[in-house]
Amino acid sequence: MSDRLAGKIALITGVGGGMGVAAARRFAAEGARVVGCDLDDERAAATEALIRAEGGEITVMGGVDLGDAAAARDWVDAAVATYGGIDVLYNNASTQRFAPIEDLAVEDWDFTIRNELDLVFYTVKAAWPHLKDHGGGSIINVGSIAAIRGVEFMAQNAHSTAKGGVIALTLQLVVEGGPHGIRANVISPGLVETPNTAPMLADPPERMRRVVLDRIPLGRHGHADDVVNAAVFLASDESSWISGTNIVVDGGGSVLG
């Protein structure tokens, strides 16, 4: 690794999950001081132990429900109290529920918006004054190609709406953050192998293979590091004049109609 994030204080949400673990490991390996969180206590502790064993600097709070505004603020404030500021806020965490529009319960809709969109607003709102005080920073919000097209194989009504909201919010953050040196960008992954998706990818439904996997120009599904590579760039000073972009990391799949 090349210390591309040397000394940066990087807050990463959902570090117990597939891409979150990969992000925390890579950010720490690149020299960042990582402050993570996750709803899941055990997975949060496992990520912290793993990265410390590798010599990385990381603190992870478990049992943090970012869909609760006060809990999100407490996590951000604890990071600032420990490290004195924020350079990077990487909103990776999310949970969602899928159902066709006729079957999608209001409760499932609300759950998804809370756990994919509200939580981004809450961490950004909590971090904003600290980012301003610190002279700026980089906000990286994880969207999805779900926000830019409908699909036949997944009933993504609430999920795509929430991720579309993440992208729209990011655009306004660009405008309001610019004068303070705050950058905001989105990474929109395509289908990425994580512990959640691995069983499905090992034995993909015929329709998913036909509609998605066989139509990825670069010929394979994604891996967590494909996404994290983009995040390292957006977190680093290499992207210091980039704000408002949406980096689509999907092997080129979404350009096919």
Ligand SMILES: NC(=O)c1ccc[n+]([C@@H]2O[C@H](COP(=O)([O-])OP(=O)(O)OC[C@H]3O[C@@H](n4cnc5c(N)ncnc54)[C@H](O)[C@@H]3O)[C@@H](O)[C@H]2O)c1
């Ligand atoms: N895996 C894919 O194919 C794919 C594709 C497009 C976008 N994405 C997006 O990438 C990001 C990471 O995805 P992943 O596959 O690694 O997910 P994951 O489910 O493996 O990990 C998400 C983590 O976030 C945590 N989390 C969820 N809700 C939380 C909350 N309210 N408070 C705190 N922590 C919470 C979970 O406990 C989990 O550890 C997500 O935003 C997801 O929507 C994933």
